[in-house]
Amino acid sequence: MTTATAPSATSPAALRARRKALLQWIAVHALGVAAALFFVLPFVFVLLTSLMSDQQALTRDLTPDSWHWENYTKVFETEGFLTWWRNSLLYSGLGTLLVVVSSVPVAYALAKFRFRGRHLSMLLVIAMMMLPPQVVIIPMYLFWAKQMDLSGTLWPLIVPMAFGDAFAVFLLRQFLLTIPDEYVEAARIDGCGELRTLLRIVLPMAKPGIAAVALFQFFYCWNDYFGPQIYASENPGAWTLSYGLESFKGAHHTDWNLTMAATVLVMAPVILVFFFAQKAFVEGVTLTGVKG
Amino acid sequence: MSTDILPAKEAAAPAASGPVARGRNTLRSKRRRDALRTLAFMSPWLIGFGFFFVYPMASTVYFSLMRYDGLNPPQWRGLDNWAYVFSDFPQFWPALQNTLWLCVVMVSCRVLFGLGIGLLITKIKSGAGVFRTLFYLPYLAPPVAATLAFVFLLNPGTGPVNSLLEAAGLPAPAWFNDAAWAKPALTVLAVWGVGDLMVIFMAALLDVPKEQYEAAQLDGAGPWQRFRHITLPNISPIILFAVVTGIISAMQYYTQPIVAAKVASGKMGGSGEVFVPGYPDDSTLTLPQLVYNLGFSQFNYGAACVIALVLFAFSMAFTALLMRRRGGLIGSGD
Numbered sequence: 001m002t003t004a005t006a007p008s009a010t011s012p013a014a015l016r017a018r019r020k021a022l023l024q025w026i027a028v029h030a031l032g033v034a035a036a037l038f039f040v041l042p043f044v045f046v047l048l049t050s051l052m053s054d055q056q057a058l059t060r061d062l063t064p065d066s067w068h069w070e071n072y073t074k075v076f077e078t079e080g081f082l083t084w085w086r087n088s089l090l091y092s093g094l095g096t097l098l099v100v101v102s103s104v105p106v107a108y109a110l111a112k113f114r115f116r117g118r119h120l121s122m123l124l125v126i127a128m129m130m131l132p133p134q135v136v137i138i139p140m141y142l143f144w145a146k147q148m149d150l151s152g153t154l155w156p157l158i159v160p161m162a163f164g165d166a167f168a169v170f171l172l173r174q175f176l177l178t179i180p181d182e183y184v185e186a187a188r189i190d191g192c193g194e195l196r197t198l199l200r201i202v203l204p205m206a207k208p209g210i211a212a213v214a215l216f217q218f219f220y221c222w223n224d225y226f227g228p229q230i231y232a233s234e235n236p237g238a239w240t241l242s243y244g245l246e247s248f249k250g251a252h253h254t255d256w257n258l259t260m261a262a263t264v265l266v267m268a269p270v271i272l273v274f275f276f277a278q279k280a281f282v283e284g285v286t287l288t289g290v291k292g
Numbered sequence: 293m294s295t296d297i298l299p300a301k302e303a304a305a306p307a308a309s310g311p312v313a314r315g316r317n318t319l320r321s322k323r324r325r326d327a328l329r330t331l332a333f334m335s336p337w338l339i340g341f342g343f344f345f346v347y348p349m350a351s352t353v354y355f356s357l358m359r360y361d362g363l364n365p366p367q368w369r370g371l372d373n374w375a376y377v378f379s380d381f382p383q384f385w386p387a388l389q390n391t392l393w394l395c396v397v398m399v400s401c402r403v404l405f406g407l408g409i410g411l412l413i414t415k416i417k418s419g420a421g422v423f424r425t426l427f428y429l430p431y432l433a434p435p436v437a438a439t440l441a442f443v444f445l446l447n448p449g450t451g452p453v454n455s456l457l458e459a460a461g462l463p464a465p466a467w468f469n470d471a472a473w474a475k476p477a478l479t480v481l482a483v484w485g486v487g488d489l490m491v492i493f494m495a496a497l498l499d500v501p502k503e504q505y506e507a508a509q510l511d512g513a514g515p516w517q518r519f520r521h522i523t524l525p526n527i528s529p530i531i532l533f534a535v536v537t538g539i540i541s542a543m544q545y546y547t548q549p550i551v552a553a554k555v556a557s558g559k560m561g562g563s564g565e566v567f568v569p570g571y572p573d574d575s576t577l578t579l580p581q582l583v584y585n586l587g588f589s590q591f592n593y594g595a596a597c598v599i600a601l602v603l604f605a606f607s608m609a610f611t612a613l614l615m616r617r618r619g620g621l622i623g624s625g626d
């Protein structure tokens with residue numbers, strides 16, 4: 001505790017104030033620990049169950065009697081699991097790359113160009129951002145499956161990402177607004193073309209915003225369940241981890257230990273990525289709602 | 293610096309910045325060049341907007357008036373699909389009721405809890421960074437994995453939660469296997485992942501001017517009065533933002549209820565049994581699930597498009613609400 005010691009620290013009033021501050025410190029931190037337990041215990045129980053023997057996972061025990069690390073090897077040896085990993089990485093990696101590349105120029109135009117229809121474009125970006133994917137899924141599915149014959153692959157999910165994503169455009173624009181116009185104007189006066197201004201001047205300053213967008217997009221693809229369910233369900237070779245995990249439970253009906261191990265393996269990459277990029281991510285969350 | 297969500301109206305007028313025009317022709321050609329440049333930069337999104345929004349929306353309206361199963365050519369049916377969904381389709385009203393329940397109960401629980409955790413984190417002095425990370429982590433858990441974990445944690449037979457509840461002498465409900473408890477169980481899951489709201493509320497709470505608290509304290513205002521008269525008015529736009537975006541995502545609620553219902557009922561991919569969404573007893577049905585169910589299980593594309601349009605109308609109505617209040621909603625003015 002860091003209460004400054006007042007000169008009259010021994011007077012009864014000061015003692016009372018210090019006691020009150022100490023009690024408040026204890027109350028706040030006790031609440032903090034209780035909340036932390038609520039947030040962390042589910043992870044702990046999942047982890048502990050993933051290390052139990054299959055019989056013990058069906059009991060009420062909370063901690064394993066013997067530690068079965070081989071559960072994780074078993075999960076990796078499950079047919080398809082490695083393919084789902086590869087597909088998840090492909091979908092998330094390629095999707096993120098395409099969204100960033102295609103959304104940056106749009107966000108730049110919306111933030112720094114003055115043109116007729118800018119207001120309307122921004123309204124439409126927000127409308128698209130709030131649109132549930134299910135609203136347009138029937139025509140989209142009919143297009144990709146019947147016209148392009150691409151059902152059973154992840155391409156119907158990846159290709160649209162080359163045409164900007166409303167959420168990425170919105171978030172990047174909010175970020176680019178915080179970069180003073182003077183930089184852009186100075187570059188223009190120096191005879192720098194718009195594309196060069198964007199690439200050389202604005203992009204280096206927008207790195208945190210781009211990092212946040214890239215993370216959100218990566219997580220979105222990694223977590224996507226609806227997309228793979230629509231387009232890839234007929235072909236297990238195209239499943240992603242998020243989609244395959246559920247059928248993993250179906251195939252290992254009573255093996256809660258293996259299912260929990262698989263669950264850990266789906267959560268782990270996201271949490272690892274978060275630890276490496278925590279700052280950019282939290283900044284991004286704040287940017288979505290509060291700051292402009 | 294504009295903190296507004298949208299550019300000001302007057303900004304839409306073409307403002308020729310840069311060197312003042314040397315003549316009419318150069319001005320006109322500069323304008324044309326600017327327009328082309330804007331078009332080039334906007335082009336990915338313009339194509340995407342046309343192809344992934346305008347075209348499928350128009351097509352959805354078209355199919356909502358047709359009878360179409362994906363095999364036979366579409367047949368004009370007027371408003372038959374609409375009549376079917378509203379009066380004969382047995383799952384429509386339960387799904388709407390569930391959505392209403394989620395909008396009221398789940399959204400309020402998330403907002404209250406998020407605000408509480410946000411307040412708590414601003415008061416924690418020691419190890420604030422660690423606490424913040426721990427509180428935030430569940431928000432990141434992939435929805436399918438988190439749902440699977442919670443179906444296990446809350447399973448009535450051997451789940452750790454019910455073991456603990458029984459040990460404490462408390463009633464142990466069947467959670468995802470009981471129609472009355474399935475939505476509360478989903479609410480627990482949603483409250484667990486409250487990290488996004490925590491961060492937003494935390495930022496808003498830290499933005500409240502310190503002087504206001506100091507002045508109130510000098511006037512002898514207690515903690516509750518300070519919260520009621522200073523904190524609350526200052527963060528009310530953020531609360532509204534959290535409620536409206538919460539409602540929008542409650543209407544789109546899909547992955548968690550469908551995975552929970554599949555896993556809890558034991559009828560999922562690989563088990564060989566046909567899954568009927570909404571388990572138990574339609575209690576976890578939501579509108580997006582009906583689009584899937586009608587379109588991709590029953591091949592009734594017409595009726596699926598009707599549900600899609602209902603979903604669209606609701607989403608856009610609440611988005612409009614969000615936009616109308618944008619002045620107070622996004623940031624604290626310019």
